[in-house]
Amino acid sequence: MRKRALVVGLGIAGMSAAIGLRRAGWTPVIVERAPERRTGGYFVGLFPEGRQAAVDLGIADALHTRNPERAAGANSWSVDRRGGRRPALGFLDQPGGPSAVLRGDIEAALWQSITGVEVRFATTPVAITEGPAEVQVLLEDAGTGAQYTESFDLVVGADGMRSSVRRIVFGPDADYLTTWNAMICAFQLKEQVPSYGASDSIIIARAERAVWVFGLADHAPTALLTYRTTDIQEQFSGSRVERLRSVFSGIDDPVVRHVLDSLDEAPDHLFDSVHQVRMPRWSTGRVVLVGDAAWCMNLYSGMGATSSLRGGAALGVALQEHPDDLAAALNAWEAGLRPFVTGHQRSARLKQQMFVPSSRRAEALRSVLLGLARRIRSRRPVMETGGPQAPALSGASR
Ligand SMILES: Cc1cc2nc3c(=O)[nH]c(=O)nc-3n(C[C@H](O)[C@H](O)[C@H](O)COP(=O)(O)OP(=O)(O)OC[C@H]3O[C@@H](n4cnc5c(N)ncnc54)[C@H](O)[C@@H]3O)c2cc1C
Incomplete structure (x- = not known):
């Protein structure tokens, strides 16, 4: 029997986790609060770890x-x-x-890859109850107001910074959201x-x-x-x-x-207001949080999308490597990811x-430091190649 996972949230973390789960032999079911898939979005800078995760998830092309x-x-x-x-x-x-991408570009690429995955729009979890062998979720259809209970082997909360899964299972926002x-x-x-x-x-x-x-x-x-x-x-x-x-x-x-x-x-x-999510642990029993729900680094870090892709991909790998031991899989997943997340959460203050x-004073210092960095950077290719024709690496191109 294939194991079933409920993934809450059709964002970057949710779709990445769904692809990872499917690769590990699981059957993911996604529920999304919105009535339809969102498109567009703001500018996102995707860093090498995010591009590598896109390759690992098979969405790079x-x-x-x-x-x-x-x-x-x-x-x-x-x-x-x-x-x-x-x-x-x-x-x-x-x-x-x-x-440079739009958030919607990443989501569109992930969406293409989750063909065949069941997605229920306008649906949210209302209650989550863990039993020894499964987790029971009370789901609500926002369109009809109907509520029904369904059992899963795992619940993945990928429902963003103000996660409902986190609130239901781990406690109030105030315990985890730093302002x-x-x-x-x-x-x-x-x-x-x-x-x-x-x-x-x-x-x-x-x-x-x-x-x-x-x-x-x-x-x-x-x-x-x-x-x-x-x-x-x-x-x-x-x-x-x-x-x-x-x-x-x-x-x-x-x-x-x-x-x-x-x-x-x-x-x-x-x-919106800016926060970071800080949690001592991202999973308990058969419930795990991924992406902004677990570790929102915020926009100043510039690593939220990158870490969501990486988190979802790594979850799939951990479940594949520990097929019969969920606790071991979640432990290994968190141990592998936490140093990366903690480092970027810390550096976000400086990036702010x-x-x-x-x-x-900070404005003046910023201006001096970036001016210096720009001058060093625009000289570097000339020094490295020794050639006067080398292009200056300034501006927004790459
Ligand atoms: C202005 C801005 C600029 C940014 N720039 C960058 C950048 O340059 N580089 C970078 O890497 N990151 C950047 N980020 C961060 C990045 O966009 C996020 O970290 C990333 O999109 C988070 O993805 P997610 O899937 O975890 O959460 P979300 O994108 O929040 O997705 C959560 C999903 O869950 C759904 N949902 C919520 N509640 C429920 C519920 N109760 N039931 C069902 N579904 C629910 C939501 O509708 C949504 O679809 C930026 C963020 C902002 C705001």
Whole structure:
């Protein structure tokens, strides 16, 4: 008999886990709260570990990447307090050379690979009860309101930062969500900021607030507004657009004006507070959490999608290597993954300073350090090859 697993959540972690489970000989069933599969999404940088996981999951060929071509004129720009723009290191210039994708690109590639897996939309778990040989889940169909109980050999909670599975099985959000006193708003621009190249990236990083425009090769850019605040609750009251206009009102710049005007017209956007999920253990008995539900590193780490892919792929490998011992499989899986996750959770604090400096002093330091890094980096190919023709590695291309 093939073992059955309930996977809660049709995001990157859920679909990666479903592919991993299927490869390990299990039958996954996915439930998703939304009435249909989401598409689009914000800019995501996919790091080497994520690209390797995509290969391991067999989705690499289906994964559409959108790195802007420096050769075709794409650049990264930083805009200073006087409104002057200068070439800068962009997100894609980080060590490891992340690939530019939209979150929806990863999800589309995973979706192609889960053909044949049963997916139930508008369905959520309401109660989870563990027995010695199986786990019983009370599921609710949001369309009809009908509730029914079904048994599984394993439940995989891949339902994001505010996971219901975590709340039902491990305890309230307050026990695991750490608050970062910061907000984000991410959305797709209809068109590039006037006077910039179609695939240019733009960074305005001021004390406590920042605007990032991520240029893409074959798509309009996406925007990220992020700011620091100690009153998170207050941010969710009133009109979001008005609040963002007020937060960014002190930056009188055409880039900020264009981004804020675009938000008015954007078909959808993500507006949320920033947290990390910290758990001493990601599984108990026959229930395991994967991705943001277990270890959300947050957007500043830039490793959430990468770790979700890797977590799902590794879960499949662990179950394959321990076919008759679930506890051993989950122990091995967590032992293998935890150092990677912990390291990136820690470094996210420093990366937050790169995204949105905490003060004027941090803003100045950031500017000096990145300027230095850019100069070193643009000299490196010349030194390495000794040739004057070597291309400078700056801007958003790879
Ligand atoms: C603005 C922004 C920029 C980012 N940039 C990067 C980046 O550059 N690089 C990177 O690697 N990562 C990045 N990330 C992080 C990355 O997008 C996430 O870590 C990753 O998508 C998490 O995937 P997930 O599947 O764990 O969770 P989610 O994407 O949250 O998916 C959870 C799924 O579960 C469903 N669900 C929720 N509750 C229930 C329920 N009760 N029942 C059934 N289904 C449910 C949801 O509808 C959703 O489909 C960024 C994140 C943000 C917000």
